Amino acid sequence: MKNYLISPLKNQYKANMHSHSTCSDGKLTPEELKKAYKERGYSVFAFSDHITVREHNDLADESFLPLTSAELDVAQQGEECFNLRKAFHFNIISRDPEHFEQVKCLIKNFSLEYINEVIADAKSKNYFVTANHPNWSLFTEEDFLSLDGLDGFELYNCITANFGGALSFTPELYLYLLRNGKRIFSIGADDNHSFCLPFSHPQNDSFGGFTYILSDKLDYKSIINALDNGDMYCSMGPQFFEAYTQENELYIKTSEVKQIGVIGENGKASALNAVCGNTVNSFTADISDMGKFFVLHIVDTNGKHAMTRAFYKGEDF
Amino acid sequence: MRKNLLLNGDKFYKANLNSKTSLSSGKLTAKQLKDAYKAKGYSIIAFCDEKPSLYSELSENDFLILTAYRTKIENYNFILYSKNENSIDLVEYNSDISKSKEENINEFIKKASEKGFLVCLEHPCKSMLSYSEIKNIEGLFGIEIANYSSFKEGYLEDNNHIYDRLLRRTIQFPLPIASDGNKNQADFESADNDSFGAYTYINSKDLSYLSVIKALQNGDYYISTGPIFKEIYAENGKLHIKCSPVRSIRMLNEGRDAPVAIAKKGELITEAVFDIDPAFCGRIIRVDIRDENGNFADTVPYLIKEL
Numbered sequence: 001m002k003n004y005l006i007s008p009l010k011n012q013y014k015a016n017m018h019s020h021s022t023c024s025d026g027k028l029t030p031e032e033l034k035k036a037y038k039e040r041g042y043s044v045f046a047f048s049d050h051i052t053v054r055e056h057n058d059l060a061d062e063s064f065l066p067l068t069s070a071e072l073d074v075a076q077q078g079e080e081c082f083n084l085r086k087a088f089h090f091n092i093i094s095r096d097p098e099h100f101e102q103v104k105c106l107i108k109n110f111s112l113e114y115i116n117e118v119i120a121d122a123k124s125k126n127y128f129v130t131a132n133h134p135n136w137s138l139f140t141e142e143d144f145l146s147l148d149g150l151d152g153f154e155l156y157n158c159i160t161a162n163f164g165g166a167l168s169f170t171p172e173l174y175l176y177l178l179r180n181g182k183r184i185f186s187i188g189a190d191d192n193h194s195f196c197l198p199f200s201h202p203q204n205d206s207f208g209g210f211t212y213i214l215s216d217k218l219d220y221k222s223i224i225n226a227l228d229n230g231d232m233y234c235s236m237g238p239q240f241f242e243a244y245t246q247e248n249e250l251y252i253k254t255s256e257v258k259q260i261g262v263i264g265e266n267g268k269a270s271a272l273n274a275v276c277g278n279t280v281n282s283f284t285a286d287i288s289d290m291g292k293f294f295v296l297h298i299v300d301t302n303g304k305h306a307m308t309r310a311f312y313k314g315e316d317f
Numbered sequence: 318m319r320k321n322l323l324l325n326g327d328k329f330y331k332a333n334l335n336s337k338t339s340l341s342s343g344k345l346t347a348k349q350l351k352d353a354y355k356a357k358g359y360s361i362i363a364f365c366d367e368k369p370s371l372y373s374e375l376s377e378n379d380f381l382i383l384t385a386y387r388t389k390i391e392n393y394n395f396i397l398y399s400k401n402e403n404s405i406d407l408v409e410y411n412s413d414i415s416k417s418k419e420e421n422i423n424e425f426i427k428k429a430s431e432k433g434f435l436v437c438l439e440h441p442c443k444s445m446l447s448y449s450e451i452k453n454i455e456g457l458f459g460i461e462i463a464n465y466s467s468f469k470e471g472y473l474e475d476n477n478h479i480y481d482r483l484l485r486r487t488i489q490f491p492l493p494i495a496s497d498g499n500k501n502q503a504d505f506e507s508a509d510n511d512s513f514g515a516y517t518y519i520n521s522k523d524l525s526y527l528s529v530i531k532a533l534q535n536g537d538y539y540i541s542t543g544p545i546f547k548e549i550y551a552e553n554g555k556l557h558i559k560c561s562p563v564r565s566i567r568m569l570n571e572g573r574d575a576p577v578a579i580a581k582k583g584e585l586i587t588e589a590v591f592d593i594d595p596a597f598c599g600r601i602i603r604v605d606i607r608d609e610n611g612n613f614a615d616t617v618p619y620l621i622k623e624l
Contacts, residue, residue, distance in 0.1 A: 142449050
């Protein structure tokens, strides 16, 4: 019997799960963002402006779904330049597009205990909570391990790479948290502010990191349901088309890439590599010895990655 | 005043600092590996088997064998490079149950260093070592930022993030290393072949054993999985970088943001100039370049106060 991890029967809706508009410090209006992203094939868009949760339900149409959300942040205080101090930013996405409560978060109240309090408050108010740009936060593995209740983890964040200059893709941190018992889903996002750079500028922060959400329908309830079930994955470019297990084998079908890999909870890995200059698009792997879970990973010839959440033995396959 | 950070009038020698022979998990003999790497333009190789042997008879005027061996302690794998070409006196690991794992390993590294070895941590990603398991390891000469064999096996062995976290924490930081870790179980033509993908360019005055070891100890080198640095120098508070065509040039530092130059779509860049601001960068800067295929090269860290 096939256990589908990524079903080819479901639609893959391209989503930007983190953005800023003129409602906070972004340069473009919500309408301009909708137009630009819709033109490039996006269907789901989290307007996560700072501090205040806002709904943009008037922008919804049959092929575009705005998510009611906000970005909250706390920052370590001190004399040092901000570049050297820890800060933690997290998105809260309302499970109800219209009825929501604000979540209070004081930026100067920097402590792991306080962050946990705010996350707990957000969850009690029916929000999906994601850790944003983990590497940018300057948090260590231990810092993240002490945070509870996170639903999503930005494996890639475009602005911190293109504008901030950081190496933003952080699979090692994600795997560390999974191996230490955290159940967190993988997210890719732009965190676009647009600032003073046009879309054509090499340091523009749009269209570089995204989440593919697997859902039958593009309505708010279905998309939130998909997020809650972990039916999504992070990408910077390549795409998973299908993945299923059958007994001890895993079958994966992808876009054209240079490597398709599976990494297990126990440190075992398996990969199919393309001959230099060529690509591959399907892989059958033995998953009899991957430990409690495995994640799927692909990288294309431009060095762009996509990575799934953890699929758990006894639950997902 | 201009300070050159790479290529002080000397030469770069291409090195594979971790290669397995048929004495351990490798398929090819030391002689076969030497011939293959020499034919690909390498000048230096280190054979890193668990059962060490001396290979100085394979060294030539234009090719150097570094004396080394590999050992596994708990879930840590180490490569030990001997400072003495003709000596490879194995270092014993003693597990004292009254001490923590890290303390025992630190004792081992201390003993190895006293015996004349440079100790490098091998493929931390494949070994499932996190930052928290590495941060208290003392006395390391190096840490593998890239290991091509691990890449090929499906591990995401780009350890730049863990390395940056170490740099933020430590004063006596280890240096970055890139190597193949090749076993050559697949032929050179195969997609799964693990040779010629991650290397270290050593800036040494000559190819003598002592000069190369000295260059490694001094951090006179850079690591790469593809792109090439051509020139890096500091002058009047700015860092100047010239390199092979790449998609991005970053000046990584202790902070979250890094000055970056990114090529326009469809184009590549070969140089960048960044301000060196200690208030923004902290104590350390290093340079990372990435080409259009995602291959990268990284310098060692430079202390800003010494620039």
